[in-house]
Amino acid sequence: MSTTPIARDLAGVTDARHLTEDQQALADAVADFCAGEAGTREQRQRLTNDRTTLHSDALYRQFAGLGYAGAPLPEAYGGSGGGAVDLCLILEESTYGRIPIEGMSVTMIVAGAYERFGTEAQKTDVIGRIAEGDVFAIAMSEPGSGSDVASMRTKAEVVGDEIVLNGHKTWITCAKHASEILVIARSFTGDRKHDGLTMVAVPTDAPGLEINPISTMGGDEQCDVFFTDVRVPATQVLGEVGGGWGQLVAGLNVERLIIGAVMLGLARRAFDDALAYVREREQFGKKIGSFQSLKHNVADLATELRCCELLVYDVARKIDEDPSRLLPREASMAKLKVTEVVKRIALEGMQMMGGYGYATEYDMEAYLRQAVVSTIYGGTNEIQRDIIGMTYGL
């Protein structure tokens, strides 16, 4: 049985992205790169160390060398001047094409923070390095501060012309691949828990910093990060000391969009693989896709997928029109919907493939392992529903 991805037009998913010629060319070029590097199961197994590693430093450098890491970043700092639509296309197509570059998503969240709040010197340095393929992690969560992230306790105290960090961050994606971690930590206590937080970039080779990978059902790309009297120059502060919460909130729309785009790519891939399977597999002398229950399931999933495309690219276009808009309702809706749909498609894709969907011989079980956690990170879907409810005055 083949699991070769089928062409977008054959998959029955109407392209709701409404791309310009240049955008389509970008999407096609990324898809071609992925087909060359990770088109076969053997290539994917080698690149991911038998599906335990979700980020390959060498491949990501190669990808960046072709201009894809810099494509959505400003030209003045080494990028190509694209925007949110280009970023979504790159993330969606690279996830669909199964190249292990998990570090790109978190790095782009950091790039956005530097675009908004960096000094000229910081933008030239950091965005330039990101365009060349450096990975940057972002550290907010702590063992005691997950959904209630503003209650964080890790300290970033100003001591003379240095910042001294002490504490423990957890779940930090790709910290072990990063050259620097953008840490959000407490410089002082204010009236509200949101006061006094500071963004500070910490090189991963700083004395006193320890990074330990966490073993999960999806690999070991998330890390515990411990800070013991870690000292960095005050020039490593991004934006204002104590202004970190507002700076964080300013980037949440892009963070949710990034998750939406990545999971859209995974949803399309799981859908296409399931469709290819039910078109070929025969039982009772018929293609199983011809049974009404499977046919209707495919129809429902295709419809959900189209909703996801429309949501993701609508938010991306709105951000490109005015990057200062926060879009709490629309960005949370995109994150909520796409992550629920990708989970459903991977789960039902497995059901439609029967026992073979459960076997590691096929990719569906890996899609499911990647999909299930997307409703947890980036703000759980319960929190996204709270935010959407709040925009209706509730």
Ligand SMILES: Cc1cc2nc3c(=O)[nH]c(=O)nc-3n(C[C@H](O)[C@H](O)[C@H](O)COP(=O)(O)OP(=O)(O)OC[C@H]3O[C@@H](n4cnc5c(N)ncnc54)[C@H](O)[C@@H]3O)c2cc1C
């Ligand atoms: C794979 C992965 C990657 C991650 N990457 C990063 C990263 O790069 N950087 C980083 O800083 N963090 C990262 N995180 C952390 C992530 O943001 C948190 O896991 C997430 O915010 C949830 O926090 P928690 O796990 O502590 O769960 P908790 O906050 O303890 O939540 C547990 C449950 O309670 C529910 N809940 C909590 N509060 C409420 C409420 N008010 N109303 C209704 N329900 C509620 C939640 O929805 C959830 O179902 C990552 C996590 C994972 C799993």
